[in-house]
Structure formats: C-alpha cells, structure tokens
Amino acid sequence: MAGSEMLRELTGKLLAEAKRAGATEADAVALSATAVSVDVREGRLEQAERAEGVEIGLRVLIGGRQAIVAASDHSDRTISELALRAVAMAREAPSDDTLGLADPGQLTRQTDSSVLELCDESPAPSPEELRDLALRAEAAALSVAGITQIESSSASQSRREMWMQASNGFSAGYARSGFSVSSVAIAGEGLGMERDWAGESRVFRSDLPSPEVIGRLAGERTVARLGARKPPTGTFPILYDQRVSGGLIGHLLGAVNGAAIARGASWLRNDLGEQVLPEGFDLREDPHIRRMGASRLFDGEGLPTASRVIVDGGRLEGWTLDLSSARKLGMESTANASRGTSSPPSPGLTNITLNAGSNTPQDLIRDMGRGLIVTSMLGASINGTTGDYSRGAAGLWVENGEVAYAVNECTIAGNLREMLMRVTAADDLPEWRQMVVPSLLVEGMTVAGA
Known part of the structure; x- marks a missing residue:
C-alpha cells in the first residue's frame, strides 16, 4: 500500500507537468488500493484473490476546454506523457464556460478525515481468517432446514487511500477500509430450485455481524422462496421490502441530480x-x-x-x-x-435517510389485504424524462393480510411521480446502510403475472 506522502507527491508531479505542458488549470487524483477476497464451497476453499495497485488521473482545463487522462503506471515518463496528451486533447475539446476549478475561497479548511473514522487501523485479517469467516457463514446457511447446497460463501477486506490536489491550492486525502461477508444459498431440486442471499459490509471489522447471522439469514430467505409461482395480473398494493425500498427512493434522487436537471432529462x-x-x-x-x-x-x-x-x-x-x-x-x-x-x-x-413511519411491516401487510411484497428486483425499464416505471420482481404474495406463497417471474409497473405520492413508510429503518429507507407500501400498482 502506498502511503499518503507518495500519493501527494504523484499528484504534485502531475500538476507540475500539466502546467509545463500549457494547462491553465488542473487537478489530479492518485489512488492506491489492496483487496483480498476468499470464496468457499462445500467446506473447502474455492478461490482466493489479492489485488493491489496504484492509479493516477489528471484533468486539465484551458479556457473552458477540458480533458481527462489516467494510467496505472506512475513513472516520471508516464506522468509527462499524460500531461502532454491531456493538454493536446483539451485544446481540441468543445468549450464550456461552466467548467473550472473552485475559487480558493470556496475550498474546505477541514481536511483531517480521521474524525469520521473511515479506516480501521487494526491488523488486517489474514486469508486464513477470511476463509474461516466464509466457512462459518456457509455452515450456518446449511443448517437451515430445506437448504440443499451453498452456491458460494465469501469474505473480503480492502483498504483504499486517495489524494487529490489542484492548481487552486487544494491538497488533501483520506484512507478507507472495508470488510464484508456474504452467502448465497440454494433450496429445492430441479425446476423447483430457488436461491437467495445475505451479505453485510462495514468500514470496521468489529461492526460486522457474525458470519452465523449472515449465513442463517441467507438460508431462511432462500427457503421462503420455495414453491414460487406467478402472481395474478391486476392492480394491487405493493410493499417494497427494506432490501429493495432504497432503489425506489434512488429513482427520486436520480431525478434531482443536477446533471439531469441541466439537460432537462428529469421527470422532476x-x-x-x-x-x-x-x-x-x-x-x-x-x-x-x-x-x-x-x-x-x-x-x-x-x-x-x-x-x-x-x-x-x-x-x-x-x-x-x-x-x-x-x-x-x-x-x-x-x-x-x-x-x-x-x-x-x-x-x-x-448517506441518505428517509424518515420511518409508525406502522410495522406486518401492520402494512395486514392492511394491504391482497397484494405483493417485493424482496428482489431484476431488469429495469425506467424513463428518466417521464418517470414511467417497469421492473421485473420476485417476492411473496399476500392474501387476506397474510403471506400465502412465494412469487417469481412477474413485472410491476407504474409512474414514479404517482407512485411516490401514494407511498406509506413502515417503521423498520435498516442500520449500516448508505441508503437508510424503511419498507414502503405503494398503493395501486400494476402487477403482470399469470
């Protein structure tokens, strides 16, 4: 792992070469990362990977014209060639008066990211320790009645360090760590096979749930999908489980992205x-x-x-x-x-948070009477300009306020503007998520099934 001093030196070299090549403004980024992942299957190690590298990137601006170049080689010769290439590209790029660095007065004065505790400085787990975590998750998933096999169980750890420097005087960086454990379980046989998964990621290893909790959840989710069939076609309420509800709010967040607004390509x-x-x-x-x-x-x-x-x-x-x-x-x-x-x-x-409602998911299921609980999504047809929405879905069918059977191979559709105005939130805010969104009930959506 390269240290912050090395990354700062690299970004400084990139800026110096950009100025020498003729750039009027420039900023540079240098990244170093290491990652180790271990996969197990049937109680044995199936795959172990380690990746390590340094990447550099340079953006130059000349009179409203911009170009970006990047490389994984950071020799002096490469840095010089990158700067020359970037300047040559920028001179041929179209002009955009909105491009440019921040004014020095806009820049942050607080750059010590240690206050956010973004990096676990304790010794990284060895590959053997990661294998043990994955094996424990696999064993827990297999202990769930009805699970026939484990497709894979994995554990990984990573550390990433970044430094950014610009010709306006900005210079700062930070390090991030990451740890994760996941498991994919399979239940049933032949055409009746079903699969599901569970996984968790944290910045600090000590914040991770035990692999037994993760593996058991993967198994329970998979068994709940046995006997899945198509739901009826019609207009029904749909409860987006907290596993997928963040995606629904994500469409709203995408529609308020400034780049989409500036293009006029947003339904909001x-x-x-x-x-x-x-x-x-x-x-x-x-x-x-x-x-x-x-x-x-x-x-x-x-x-x-x-x-x-x-x-x-x-x-x-x-x-x-x-x-x-x-x-x-x-x-x-x-x-x-x-x-x-x-x-x-x-x-x-x-980090995004939508406030919780006052009812439990079970309350919403009871009140919806007949409808669909969505637990996983696949494919998407979203019109970012109109908000028209259509997605493949799987989950659980509800009859008389109770879960009746598992569902697969269906499509749900509506218009995002109308859907979001008919939403009711449950009280089950998830923890440790970038998108903290509770289960969401949406009234009157189209379900296409049998």
Missing part, C-alpha cells in the same frame, strides 16, 4: 418547491456519519460537505449539484461532486 425538472412525497416525509443527506463508507469531509472538487434536506415535509427543497451543474443552473454547488481517476466531477450522494 419543473418540481422544485413542489410536493414529490406525501406530507410528513423528510429525505436528508448527512456526509458526516462516522464509520460509514460514503462519508466524507470534502467533495471531489475540494468543497466542504454538510448535511442538507432534499425533501422537507414532502416538498422538494433542492437539486444535487457539483460546480459545473450549479453554474449551468445559476445556483451554488451543494458540495456533491464525485470523481475518479478517469472521469470528471459529477453530482453524487453520500
């Missing part, structure tokens, strides 16, 4: 200040939650991040903006720029 482009969720719903972003993988003190353009309200009492309060999209819209950046080594800044999100 004219709804700033309007009701987009029922009264009482608040949707918030908090980039400063400790020990969360998406947290950050500053964004991809060096601006200080802060908590903000996206939806307040059901009303849309603002767009998600980086500098370029904010300039296009005549607004201020919300410090939501995300970027990588090979891509320019673009609006992105950190």
Whole structure:
C-alpha cells in the first residue's frame, strides 16, 4: 500500500507537468488500493484473490476546454506523457464556460478525515481468517432446514487511500477500509430450485455481524422462496421490502441530480418547491456519519460537505449539484461532486435517510389485504424524462393480510411521480446502510403475472 506522502507527491508531479505542458488549470487524483477476497464451497476453499495497485488521473482545463487522462503506471515518463496528451486533447475539446476549478475561497479548511473514522487501523485479517469467516457463514446457511447446497460463501477486506490536489491550492486525502461477508444459498431440486442471499459490509471489522447471522439469514430467505409461482395480473398494493425500498427512493434522487436537471432529462425538472412525497416525509443527506463508507469531509472538487434536506415535509427543497451543474443552473454547488481517476466531477450522494413511519411491516401487510411484497428486483425499464416505471420482481404474495406463497417471474409497473405520492413508510429503518429507507407500501400498482 502506498502511503499518503507518495500519493501527494504523484499528484504534485502531475500538476507540475500539466502546467509545463500549457494547462491553465488542473487537478489530479492518485489512488492506491489492496483487496483480498476468499470464496468457499462445500467446506473447502474455492478461490482466493489479492489485488493491489496504484492509479493516477489528471484533468486539465484551458479556457473552458477540458480533458481527462489516467494510467496505472506512475513513472516520471508516464506522468509527462499524460500531461502532454491531456493538454493536446483539451485544446481540441468543445468549450464550456461552466467548467473550472473552485475559487480558493470556496475550498474546505477541514481536511483531517480521521474524525469520521473511515479506516480501521487494526491488523488486517489474514486469508486464513477470511476463509474461516466464509466457512462459518456457509455452515450456518446449511443448517437451515430445506437448504440443499451453498452456491458460494465469501469474505473480503480492502483498504483504499486517495489524494487529490489542484492548481487552486487544494491538497488533501483520506484512507478507507472495508470488510464484508456474504452467502448465497440454494433450496429445492430441479425446476423447483430457488436461491437467495445475505451479505453485510462495514468500514470496521468489529461492526460486522457474525458470519452465523449472515449465513442463517441467507438460508431462511432462500427457503421462503420455495414453491414460487406467478402472481395474478391486476392492480394491487405493493410493499417494497427494506432490501429493495432504497432503489425506489434512488429513482427520486436520480431525478434531482443536477446533471439531469441541466439537460432537462428529469421527470422532476419543473418540481422544485413542489410536493414529490406525501406530507410528513423528510429525505436528508448527512456526509458526516462516522464509520460509514460514503462519508466524507470534502467533495471531489475540494468543497466542504454538510448535511442538507432534499425533501422537507414532502416538498422538494433542492437539486444535487457539483460546480459545473450549479453554474449551468445559476445556483451554488451543494458540495456533491464525485470523481475518479478517469472521469470528471459529477453530482453524487453520500448517506441518505428517509424518515420511518409508525406502522410495522406486518401492520402494512395486514392492511394491504391482497397484494405483493417485493424482496428482489431484476431488469429495469425506467424513463428518466417521464418517470414511467417497469421492473421485473420476485417476492411473496399476500392474501387476506397474510403471506400465502412465494412469487417469481412477474413485472410491476407504474409512474414514479404517482407512485411516490401514494407511498406509506413502515417503521423498520435498516442500520449500516448508505441508503437508510424503511419498507414502503405503494398503493395501486400494476402487477403482470399469470
């Protein structure tokens, strides 16, 4: 793993070469990462992988013209060639007056990310320890009655370090760690086979649930899918389980992305200040939650991040903006720029929370009478401009307020604007998620099944 001093030195070299090549503004990113993953099957090691590397990226700007180049080689010769290539590309790029670095006065003054506890500094688990975690998850899944085999059980750990430096004076970085355990279980035989999974990821290893909890949950979810069949076709209420409810809110968040708004390619482009969720719903972003993988003190353009309200009492309060999209819209950046080594800044999100309702999921299931609980999604046909929505789904069918049988091979459809205005939240906020969204009941959706 390269240290922060090495990464800072690399970004400094990139900026110096960009200036020498003729760039008027530039920023550079250097990343180093290591990752180890272990997969087991039938009580034996099936696969172990280790990846390690350093990547560098350079963005140059010349009079509103921009170019980005990246490489996995960071020799002096490569850095010089990257800068020359980037400047040559920028001179041929179309001009955009909204492109440019932040003014020095906009930059964050707080760059010590240790306050967010983004990196576990304890000794990394060995491959043997990871294998033991995966084996324990597999054994727990197999202990569930009805499970016939385990497709795979995995454990992994990673560490990633980043440094960003720009010609406007910004220079800062941080390290992140990650640990995960997952299991995929199979139940039944032949055409009646079903599968499901469970997995958890944390920044700190000590925050991970035990592999036994994860494996057992994978097994229980899989057994619950046995005997799945197509549901009836018609208009029914649909309960989005907390496993998938974040995706529904994710469509709303995608529609308030500043890049989509600036292009006019959003079904919410004219709804700033309007009701987009029922009264009482608040949707918030908090980039400063400790020990969360998406947290950050500053964004991809060096601006200080802060908590903000996206939806307040059901009303849309603002767009998600980086500098370029904010300039296009005549607004201020919300410090939501995300970027990588090979891509320019673009609006992105950190930690999102939708407030919970007062009813349990069981209460909502009882009250829905007859309808569908969605636990997994596949495929998507979403029109970002109109909000028309169609997705493949699987889950559980409800009759007389009780789960009757498992469901697969169905399609659910509606319009996002109408769906989100008919939503009711349960009280089951999940923990340790970037998108903290409870189960959501949506009335009057189309189900296409048998």
